[in-house]
Structures are given as structure tokens and as C-alpha cells.
Amino acid sequence: MLTGEIRGSVTERQINKAVIDQMYAEGFLYAKYGAYARRTHGFKIFKVPMNGGFTCPNWDGRISSEGCIYCPDFARQFTYESFRCVISKDIRAQVAHQIDYYKKKGAGKKAIVYIAFGTNTYAPVEDLRKIYDATLDHPDVIGLSIGTRPDCLPPEVLDLLAEYVDEGYEIWVEIGQQSVHYHTTESTHRGHGSAEFFRAVRECRKKNILSMVFLIMGLPYETPSEMVETARIVSEAGVDALKLYPLLVMHNTKLSVDYYSGRYRPISLTEYASIIADFLENLSPHVVVQRISKDCGLDGKVAPEWDTHRFLVGPMVDKILTLRGTRQGCRYKMGLSADELLPLQKASVVPEGL
Numbered sequence: 222m223l224t225g226e227i228r229g230s231v232t233e234r235q236i237n238k239a240v241i242d243q244m245y246a247e248g249f250l251y252a253k254y255g256a257y258a259r260r261t262h263g264f265k266i267f268k269v270p271m272n273g274g275f276t277c278p279n280w281d282g283r284i285s286s287e288g289c290i291y292c293p294d295f296a297r298q299f300t301y302e303s304f305r306c307v308i309s310k311d312i313r314a315q316v317a318h319q320i321d322y323y324k325k326k327g328a329g330k331k332a333i334v335y336i337a338f339g340t341n342t343y344a345p346v347e348d349l350r351k352i353y354d355a356t357l358d359h360p361d362v363i364g365l366s367i368g369t370r371p372d373c374l375p376p377e378v379l380d381l382l383a384e385y386v387d388e389g390y391e392i393w394v395e396i397g398q399q400s401v402h403y404h405t406t407e408s409t410h411r412g413h414g415s416a417e418f419f420r421a422v423r424e425c426r427k428k429n430i431l432s433m434v435f436l437i438m439g440l441p442y443e444t445p446s447e448m449v450e451t452a453r454i455v456s457e458a459g460v461d462a463l464k465l466y467p468l469l470v471m472h473n474t475k476l477s478v479d480y481y482s483g484r485y486r487p488i489s490l491t492e493y494a495s496i497i498a499d500f501l502e503n504l505s506p507h508v509v510v511q512r513i514s515k516d517c518g519l520d521g522k523v524a525p526e527w528d529t530h531r532f533l534v535g536p537m538v539d540k541i542l543t544l545r546g547t548r549q550g551c552r553y554k555m556g557l558s559a560d561e562l563l564p565l566q567k568a569s570v571v572p573e574g575l
């Protein structure tokens with residue numbers, strides 16, 4: 222809804238590659254979101270989680286009534302400490318409380334509200350408009366980051382989000398894809414494949430909506446090579462940012478049944494850190510990395526037994542990359558270059574007459 226008046230503060234529309242290149246020149250091993258956001262905005266920003274009261278088509282029966290095999294009551298257990306006391310309050314009250322809480326902790330100057338629980342684009346467009354308008358109705362909010370599924374971004378919803386972009390807000394869509402391998406999305410009962418993800422990223426890009434993808438490492442039957450290949454595939458899809466997590470086994474999920482019966486074995490901390498290092502090396506250098514582990518909402522965690530906090534995992538990944546002398550993007554490549562197309566045996570033959 223363009224009113225002739227800019228409501229937002231005209232923030233990010235696309236990733237600034239020059240800023241990321243400068244970060245590498247300063248010694249960053251990967252494009253860390255916090256540092257990147259501070260440089261591009263010129264001040265510290267913070268994200269606050271908010272509950273818009275959404276359900277999910279993989280729970281309410283539209284796609285399935287069972288949910289993904291690892292989903293505990295569509296993520297309602299994944300709450301932040303600051304958030305528990307307001308989770309059922311009116312949207313404006315939640316946002317005000319969260320911003321006050323984080324500002325008192327020195328989190329930053331302006332906030333992006335992360336609509337976090339369930340599928341937060343899964344409602345009629347006019348209902349979405351009311352929820353998003355209420356969320357943006359705070360002087361310190363510069364944008365939204367909306368968690369959703371790749372199959373829940375129809376053209377009308379993207380058009381609505383594009384209106385907020387035009388009004389000067391920074392709009393992110395956080396796409397819960399988790400894996401780009403079809404056998405994994407099928408065996409984990411996602412109810413969608415990878416085609417929806419590619420379309421969602423492409424359509425977001427056309428409308429200057431920033432896209433972020435959630436990916437889980439350690440999903441059942443997915444090999445380390447597949448996890449690393451995912452880095453190249455999401456880079457090629459054109460995502461702007463990503464969040465990486467280890468697969469958590471939570472109470473009262475189908476995955477917990479597989480875990481207790483021995484059919485699912487979580488990856489170890491060492492395996493995880495090594496996969497994340499490999500993943501980052503194979504990722505485009507210009508994809509911003511928002512998280513590489515899981516450190517909130519761990520109530521009800523059954524496995525893995527190791528501490529998944531980023532303060533433990535982050536330094537391990539840094540150490541691996543430092544010891545290898547590598548960084549994000551150093552192995553990002555799709556196929557052979559033109560120089561490499563000469564077959565090896567022919568390349569070693571000296572042409573006659575020379």
C-alpha cells in the first residue's frame with residue numbers, strides 16, 4: 222500500500238558484495254550476519270522473535286496432520302527466554318516488550334521482527350496485512366523477517382511483501398527448506414520438494430525481498446557429501462543468506478521414536494563442525510551466514526547429547542577453517558571451467574611439430 226509517504230527507513234534491498242569482500246580482507250572466515258548488518262546499516266541492529274499465531278499446512282490437514290518428523294507442535298517449544306512471558310499477547314504488546322528487553326541488554330539501535338512460529342505467510346492476504354502492519358507499528362522496527370515454507374509464498378503474498386519493500390522496510394523471507402535433496406524432504410514428511418524453493422527464491426529476488434534459507438545438517442539418510450552439495454545448490458539458487466542447524470531430536474516427535482529404537486543416530490559434534498566447515502568452503506562467498514548452530518529453544522531436546530550452542534560450535538568451526546587455511550567460498554565451483562574441459566590424457570600429449 223503506497224501512500225505517497227515512506228513509512229520505513231529504506232534499508233537493505235540486496236546483499237552488498239563489496240561489504241562482504243571487505244570483511245574477508247579484514248580476516249573474516251565467513252560472512253557473519255551480525256558484522257555484515259552493522260556495516261551495511263551503519264549501526265547495530267537486532268532481531269526479535271514474535272508469535273503471529275500461525276498454524277502450518279503440514280499440521281492442520283491441508284497437506285498433512287502429522288507435521289515434519291522432527292517438528293514438536295510446529296515449533297512452539299522453540300521459545301526464547303525473553304519471549305515466554307509474552308507469547309500469547311497481542312502483537313503490538315509482544316513487539317514493544319521484546320524491543321524494550323533487547324534494547325536494555327544493549328542489543329542495538331533498531332530491530333527487525335522475526336515472525337518465528339509456524340508458517341507465517343499461511344493466511345488470507347488481508348489477515349496477513351493486519352498482522353504485518355501491527356508488527357511494523359513501532360518506531361524502532363525497520364523490517365520483518367518472516368519464517369515460512371517454500372510452498373506458502375503465492376504471488377499475492379509476495380505482492381503484499383513487495384508493498385512493504387516499496388515503503389522502505391527491509392523484508393526478509395526465511396524459507397524452511399532444510400534439505401534440497403528430494404529423498405530427504407520426502408522421508409522427513411516435509412510435504413514439498415525443492416522446486417518450490419527455487420521458485421520462491423527467484424520470485425523474492427524479482428521483488429527485492431531478501432531470502433534466507435534454513436538448512437539442517439544430519440537429517441536421516443543424508444550423507445555428508447549431500448550436505449556439502451547443498452551449499453553449492455543453494456548458492457546457485459540465489460539465496461541471500463542462510464541459517465544452519467544440527468538436527469535436534471525433540472520430545473514427542475516421530476524422530477524421537479526412531480532415535481529411541483536406534484533407527485536414527487545423531488551426528489557428533491566433531492562431525493558437525495567438520496561438515497559446517499566443508500559446507501562454508503563450498504558456499505558462495507557472498508551468501509550471508511546468520512547462524513551455524515542452534516542455541517535457543519532447547520527445552521525438550523532429547524539428542525544430540527552435545528551442547529549445540531554457537532559459543533561452542535562457532536570457535537570449533539573457526540579453528541578448523543584456520544588450520545586448513547580456508548574460508549567461505551574457497552571451494553565454491555559448479556562443474557569444470559573452460560580450461561579444464563581438455564581431457565587429461567590429451568592435455569599431456571605434446572602436439573606434433575612442436
Ligand code: SF4
Nearest residue numbers: 277279288289292295
Ligand atoms: S513446516 Fe515447520 S511448522 Fe510445519 S510441520 Fe514442518 S517444521 Fe513444523
